[in-house]
Amino acid sequence: MARIVTLKILRAVITLLIAVSLVFFFIRLSGDPALALAPPDAPPAVVEEYRTRLGLDQPLLTQYLRYIGGMFQGDFGYSIHTGRSAQSLFFERLPATLLLGLTALAIALGLGVTLGLIAALRHNSIIDRFVMGFSVFAFAMPNFFFGLLVVLSGALFFGVFFGGSGATRSFGQLLAPAATLGLAAMGSFARFTRSSLLETLNKPFMTALAVRGVPPRRRLLRHAIPNAAIPVVTMLGLSLGGIVAGAVVTEQVFSWPGIGRLLIRSVETRDIAVLQFIVLMVALTMTVTNLLVDLVYVILDPRMRGGQNG
Amino acid sequence: MSDTPILRLSDVSISLPTGSDRTHAVRNLSLRIAPGQCLCLVGESGSGKSVTGQAVLGVLPPALRQTSGSIAFRGAPLDTRQRGREIGTIFQEPTASLDPIMRIGDQLEEVLMVHGVRGRRARRARALELLDAVKLPEPERIHRAYPHEVSGGQAQRVVIAMALAFDPMLLIADEPTTALDVTTQAEILRLLRELQTARGSGLLFITHDLGVVADIADHVVVMQHGNAVEEGPVERVLSAPAHPYTRKLVAALPRRRAAQPPPSLRPDPVLEAEGVSLTYRGTTGLFRRTEIAAVQDVSLTLRRGETHGIVGESGSGKSSLVRCLLHLEQRKSGRIRIMGQDTTDWGTGLPRSIRQRLQIVLQDPYTALNPRQRIGDAVAEAARIHGASADQARDRARTLLERVGLSAQSYTRFPHEFSGGQRQRICIARALATEPEILIADEAVSALDVSIQAQILALFRELQERLGFAMLFVTHDLRVASAICDDITVLRAGQVVEQGPMDQIFDAPRDPYTRALLDAVPDKAGRAGNFPAASGEG
Numbered sequence: 001m002a003r004i005v006t007l008k009i010l011r012a013v014i015t016l017l018i019a020v021s022l023v024f025f026f027i028r029l030s031g032d033p034a035l036a037l038a039p040p041d042a043p044p045a046v047v048e049e050y051r052t053r054l055g056l057d058q059p060l061l062t063q064y065l066r067y068i069g070g071m072f073q074g075d076f077g078y079s080i081h082t083g084r085s086a087q088s089l090f091f092e093r094l095p096a097t098l099l100l101g102l103t104a105l106a107i108a109l110g111l112g113v114t115l116g117l118i119a120a121l122r123h124n125s126i127i128d129r130f131v132m133g134f135s136v137f138a139f140a141m142p143n144f145f146f147g148l149l150v151v152l153s154g155a156l157f158f159g160v161f162f163g164g165s166g167a168t169r170s171f172g173q174l175l176a177p178a179a180t181l182g183l184a185a186m187g188s189f190a191r192f193t194r195s196s197l198l199e200t201l202n203k204p205f206m207t208a209l210a211v212r213g214v215p216p217r218r219r220l221l222r223h224a225i226p227n228a229a230i231p232v233v234t235m236l237g238l239s240l241g242g243i244v245a246g247a248v249v250t251e252q253v254f255s256w257p258g259i260g261r262l263l264i265r266s267v268e269t270r271d272i273a274v275l276q277f278i279v280l281m282v283a284l285t286m287t288v289t290n291l292l293v294d295l296v297y298v299i300l301d302p303r304m305r306g307g308q309n310g
Numbered sequence: 311m312s313d314t315p316i317l318r319l320s321d322v323s324i325s326l327p328t329g330s331d332r333t334h335a336v337r338n339l340s341l342r343i344a345p346g347q348c349l350c351l352v353g354e355s356g357s358g359k360s361v362t363g364q365a366v367l368g369v370l371p372p373a374l375r376q377t378s379g380s381i382a383f384r385g386a387p388l389d390t391r392q393r394g395r396e397i398g399t400i401f402q403e404p405t406a407s408l409d410p411i412m413r414i415g416d417q418l419e420e421v422l423m424v425h426g427v428r429g430r431r432a433r434r435a436r437a438l439e440l441l442d443a444v445k446l447p448e449p450e451r452i453h454r455a456y457p458h459e460v461s462g463g464q465a466q467r468v469v470i471a472m473a474l475a476f477d478p479m480l481l482i483a484d485e486p487t488t489a490l491d492v493t494t495q496a497e498i499l500r501l502l503r504e505l506q507t508a509r510g511s512g513l514l515f516i517t518h519d520l521g522v523v524a525d526i527a528d529h530v531v532v533m534q535h536g537n538a539v540e541e542g543p544v545e546r547v548l549s550a551p552a553h554p555y556t557r558k559l560v561a562a563l564p565r566r567r568a569a570q571p572p573p574s575l576r577p578d579p580v581l582e583a584e585g586v587s588l589t590y591r592g593t594t595g596l597f598r599r600t601e602i603a604a605v606q607d608v609s610l611t612l613r614r615g616e617t618h619g620i621v622g623e624s625g626s627g628k629s630s631l632v633r634c635l636l637h638l639e640q641r642k643s644g645r646i647r648i649m650g651q652d653t654t655d656w657g658t659g660l661p662r663s664i665r666q667r668l669q670i671v672l673q674d675p676y677t678a679l680n681p682r683q684r685i686g687d688a689v690a691e692a693a694r695i696h697g698a699s700a701d702q703a704r705d706r707a708r709t710l711l712e713r714v715g716l717s718a719q720s721y722t723r724f725p726h727e728f729s730g731g732q733r734q735r736i737c738i739a740r741a742l743a744t745e746p747e748i749l750i751a752d753e754a755v756s757a758l759d760v761s762i763q764a765q766i767l768a769l770f771r772e773l774q775e776r777l778g779f780a781m782l783f784v785t786h787d788l789r790v791a792s793a794i795c796d797d798i799t800v801l802r803a804g805q806v807v808e809q810g811p812m813d814q815i816f817d818a819p820r821d822p823y824t825r826a827l828l829d830a831v832p833d834k835a836g837r838a839g840n841f842p843a844a845s846g847e848g
Binding site for chain 2: 203212223226227230300
């Protein structure tokens with residue numbers, strides 16, 4: 001067990017290093033930041049000055065090594081516009097995004113799994129069809145559009161603006177963007193839970209348990225649901241990516257002062273250091289989540305403990 | 311003997327949903343099982359034998375309904391609470407009938423708990439006792455293990471231990487040994503028989519294998535298309551079957567082929583393998599690798615027009631060896647000659663001119679055909695790839711389909727319109743489309759019902775006689791091997807245990823493992839096999 005964990009952590013670190021390097025080089029491939037920063041009709045000498053100030057005149061490899069070296073000392077560079085360190089800008093915005101993302105995930109997981117379980121247990125009934133119809137709607141609905149509808153209907157029917165606060169000033173102001181963000185993941189959780197549970201219920205061992213006299217309630221709670229949970233956990237890791245990506249759009253729609261909006265602004269203004277740090281943190285989140293999912297997987301499924309899958 | 315049978319079915323009918331190929335899964339079935347009696351329900355797939363077992367247990371699939379008749383357990387309708395306590399059940403797939411993520415001990419103790427055994431210590435003690443009773447080595451270890459950590463045979467013993475936990479009056483076993491190796495099958499049958507006689511319970515044993523029937527049954531009910539066509543004591547039914555269907559089943563059992571006079575001059579070899587070894591690499595760590603020897607130093611010779619059997623239990627390396635011979639794996643060592651041409655250095659990239667000579671028929675005819683390709687096109691495609699013109703290929707496909715016993719009109723039909731046996735015929739036609747010199751049949755009859763199996767074996771023999779190809783026949787079933795092979799290679803753990811002419815292997819096996827395999831073949835006494843005329847001396 002300890003060996004599997006060590007291996008997985010080692011792999012996670014390698015993954016992060018690769019992510020950092022890719023970000024570094026791709027940002028520099030996508031156009032000269034100095035040109036974007038300097039005024040449109042600035043003479044070449046001015047552009048050159050910007051370049052020197054940002055260290056962009058150095059060879060790429062030197063820049064890269066300097067960046068990696070700084071990273072290990074906790075220096076992730078400074079924002080070109082505000083002059084503040086990239087991480088301070090990031091961590092200032094983090095609570096707002098965490099609040100939004102975790103609420104969205106909680107809504108998606110709680111509601112999605114519950115709906116999926118109900119649909120599976122009422123298989124082929126009207127409830128089942130309704131839940132499945134709703135889940136298709138949920139993940140087919142683009143969140144930028146759904147978000148606009150929510151904002152619009154809030155303003156028209158309740159006379160409030162949903163969003164913009166970044167804190168729990170009112171329940172609705174958090175719930176509206178969080179529900180928008182979690183909608184798609186909820187739909188896939190519902191469908192995934194349903195099909196996973198249905199598949200488990202049809203496994204031969206479920207019949208075997210019945211004829212061994214194990215009562216239905218116990219069959220469901222002790223056998224069917226734990227078995228059905230295994231693929232849903234995988235789904236949880238995957239859906240986090242969707243939520244991170246969705247946050248960028250949702251924050252924009254609801255004017256939520258989180259990292260998503262910081263990211264968009266940094267891209268627009270070529271604020272390299274901030275951009276790099278955000279992407280690094282997103283990669284870290286994804287890697288850590290997947291690491292956790294893998295570990296939960298090993299706890300849930302004894303078949304994964306052989307080590308051959310490590 | 312008490313007058314009340316343990317189980318009595320009177321006039322039971324179970325309907326199929328509308329639109330099925332027949333109206334009833336089971337029609338007007340009556341049977342009774344007395345204490346201590348073993349009743350075998352025998353039939354091919356779709357005969358309704360498993361459905362009968364499900365009806366007794368009250369676990370019919372939702373689409374099926376019992377429309378008439380009564381099922382009485384000790385004179386009264388079955389209360390589902392009796393399941394697990396008074397009725398024990400054993401299934402075909404032992405590993406699949408256990409919860410994969412719960413320890414075996416916990417599952418066994420759960421059964422004890424739901425039937426009222428109080429106290430954790432008492433349950434644990436009883437669980438270990440039960441594991442010991444089914445002769446599992448190291449009950450403590452099995453108790454701690456998860457289902458995937460034990461072998462199929464061990465898992466089946468665990469399932470038997472669960473079924474016997476409360477000394478049930480009735481045991482229902484649905485194909486309990488079909489998924490097991492032949493030596494394991496023999497042990498499980500012996501164990502079942504022993505425990506059942508000792509406890510005097512009734513046993514409803516569902517199987518398709520008449521050999522197994524001969525070994526375990528007291529009384530037999532033969533089912534066909536949902537009807538009981540014949541019933542009686544096992545000796546009578548097997549030695550003097552009255553119904554034509556029973557006779558057909560008995561006649562279809564693979565029978566050893568007549569002893570061949572040793573030819574003074576054996577034909578040329580078409581495939582020679584010498585010292586073939588294959589290792590698979592497994593990854594155990596980030597950088598550590600382990601090597602698993604799948605095939606070790608195997609040599610064999612396949613001669614023109616002859617059949618060479620490769621026999622072994624699961625995991626013996628049969629399929630790995632076939633993949634080596636087909637040049638689908640990078641071998642670790644060994645020389646291979648195909649049609650006199652040394653192909654050792656070709657690695658996995660065998661040229662088409664040699665591939666054409668070498669064709670394979672696989673085990674599962676349901677997955678071996680492209681469901682969206684017309685079967686005639688499937689056969690013609692093989693000929694096209696190897697150089698025939700479109701017209702030639704179509705003509706050859708028609709001829710071949712007829713030759714394997716399908717009408718020329720079937721050319722434009724799709725695989726789902728055919729039965730399993732017919733699909734295997736299509737696969738054979740497809741393999742023959744390139745006019746191969748060597749045909750590899752990898753468990754090609756293992757998934758088929760016994761009567762279909764007999765037809766396909768006969769087809770192989772007939773085609774071989776007419777076309778003269780050599781055949782490498784891979785099987786786990788010694789009975790099938792004895793019906794068709796000239797030579798046999800017995801594999802175990804990737805190594806050749808014994809090799810030689812079929813008669814010699816069967817009559818005078820030298821290796822203890824070969825002897826154990828032969829001993830484990832069901833119905834060794836030949837009760838089912840000596841009807842109508844056993845060829846050779848059985």
